[in-house]
Amino acid sequence: MSSLPFQPLPDDAGVIKxxxxxxxxxxxxxxxxxxxxLLRLALAYVPSRAVAEEVVQExxxxxxxxIGRFEGRSSFQTWLFRILSNRAKTRGVRESRYESIGxxxxxxxxxxxxLESSLFITExxxxxxxxxxxxxxxxxxxxxxxxxxxxxxHIEAAIASLPLTxxxxxxLRDLEGVSSDDICNILQISETNQRVLxxxxxxxxRAILDRYVKHELK
Amino acid sequence: MKPTFKEQLMRYLAGNFSCQDVANLVTDYLEGAxxxxxxxxxxxxxxxxxxxxxxxxxxKYTVVTLNQLPTDPVPPLIKAELLRRFKxxxxx
Ligand SMILES: [Zn+2]
Numbered sequence: 001m002s003s004l005p006f007q008p009l010p011d012d013a014g015v016i017k018x019x020x021x022x023x024x025x026x027x028x029x030x031x032x033x034x035x036x037x038l039l040r041l042a043l044a045y046v047p048s049r050a051v052a053e054e055v056v057q058e059x060x061x062x063x064x065x066x067i068g069r070f071e072g073r074s075s076f077q078t079w080l081f082r083i084l085s086n087r088a089k090t091r092g093v094r095e096s097r098y099e100s101i102g103x104x105x106x107x108x109x110x111x112x113x114x115l116e117s118s119l120f121i122t123e124x125x126x127x128x129x130x131x132x133x134x135x136x137x138x139x140x141x142x143x144x145x146x147x148x149x150x151x152x153x154h155i156e157a158a159i160a161s162l163p164l165t166x167x168x169x170x171x172l173r174d175l176e177g178v179s180s181d182d183i184c185n186i187l188q189i190s191e192t193n194q195r196v197l198x199x200x201x202x203x204x205x206r207a208i209l210d211r212y213v214k215h216e217l218k
Numbered sequence: 219m220k221p222t223f224k225e226q227l228m229r230y231l232a233g234n235f236s237c238q239d240v241a242n243l244v245t246d247y248l249e250g251a252x253x254x255x256x257x258x259x260x261x262x263x264x265x266x267x268x269x270x271x272x273x274x275x276x277x278k279y280t281v282v283t284l285n286q287l288p289t290d291p292v293p294p295l296i297k298a299e300l301l302r303r304f305k306x307x308x309x310x
Contacts, residue, residue: 022308024301031300036289053296060300064307120238128236133269137276142283155287174284180249191251199245206280 009033012076019067031060034077037176038084043160044167045088055091059084078182081172085186092164137213144217151212158208162201169194170201225266232262239263240270244277 009015009029018026038059042052062083070079121129138144145151159167159175168187172178173194184191221229240263246252247260264271292300 022304024304024308027304028297028301031292031297035292035297040289057296057300060303064304117238119241120236128238130237130269130273134273134276136272137279141279142286145283146286152287155283170284174281175287177285195245195249195251198249199242202245202277202280202284205284206276209280209283210276 012072015076016067016070016072019063020070034080038080040175041081041084041168041171042088044164044171045085045092047092051091052088055084055088058087058091062087074182074185077176078178078186081176081178081182082186085168134210135214141209141213141217145209145212148212148216151209151216154208154212155205158205159201162204165189166197166201169197170205173198174202228262228265231258232266233259235259235263237263237267237270237273240267241273244274247274248277248281 007029010018010026015026015030019030035056038056039052042055042059043049046052046055059080063080066079066083070076074082119131121127121131145155159170162170165187169183172183172186173180178186180191180194183189183194187194189197240260243252243256243260247257252260264274
């Protein structure tokens with residue numbers, strides 16, 4: 001049986017019940033809906049795509065193991081991401097013995113000056129003002145940016161270059177739309193820390209977009 | 219030109235909140251994590267400063283863009299393998 005293209009995924013209760021009862025059609029829809037997200041999130045933990053793909057496979061096995069006991073105290077998505085996060089962490093630690101995780105190691109939110117500080121006047125009467133005022137972006141900027149494959153690749157590269165915990169936070173919050181409460185739960189970090197990491201990550205992506213808007217969308 | 223009463227009031231409420239403060243707190247603002255006092259200062263600064271209004275908009279549009287960044291579809295072979303495993307799990 002092939003699934004209809006626009007058939008929506010049932011709500012959480014429907015998904016959980018379907019999986020618990022072994023409904024293949026529901027499982028197929030869940031796989032379609034979440035596989036890409038899981039891979040994207042796995043890549044925020046482990047250095048290689050091959051390993052990330054394995055982590056995703058292990059996550060699905062974790063779903064089979066755990067779904068019978070899942071009581072719906074969190075959303076299905078949060079539960080799924082937490083399974084991935086736990087498997088990926090174990091994996092990331094193991095892999096890092098062989099391969100440097102690079103940027104991901106030094107990620108202390110207190111460390112270093114604010115990213116934005118180079119954008120501001122630091123001396124004289126204009127202290128704290130923009131050196132170059134940010135430009136106006138047209139309302140259709142997100143649309144136009146997303147239409148450009150090149151720009152999407154720039155954004156993805158910018159995300160890929162972030163320290164790992166920043167990458168995890170921005171992936172969960174902005175790419176997947178997970179609430180900050182759930183993110184703190186999944187990543188086991190404080191809300192303040194989460195926002196600091198999110199701010200740094202968003203700021204870097206904004207700078208990439210700004211460059212693109214200035215040079216390509218004019 | 220003499221500032222209007224409204225402008226004077228906004229300036230007073232904005233305090234000495236700088237553009238740099240706005241940039242540093244923009245995520246806290248968007249995430250609803252500012253204290254009421256900070257929030258008022260933030261908004262008063264925005265009311266007086268077009269550059270920071272632009273910056274806030276840029277940050278919002280950055281988030282909107284990220285919200286819509288597509289994922290890759292699952293490769294057919296991987297999906298077939300998952301469905302096979304699901305069936306055998308179900309049969310257990
Ligand atoms: Zn300003």
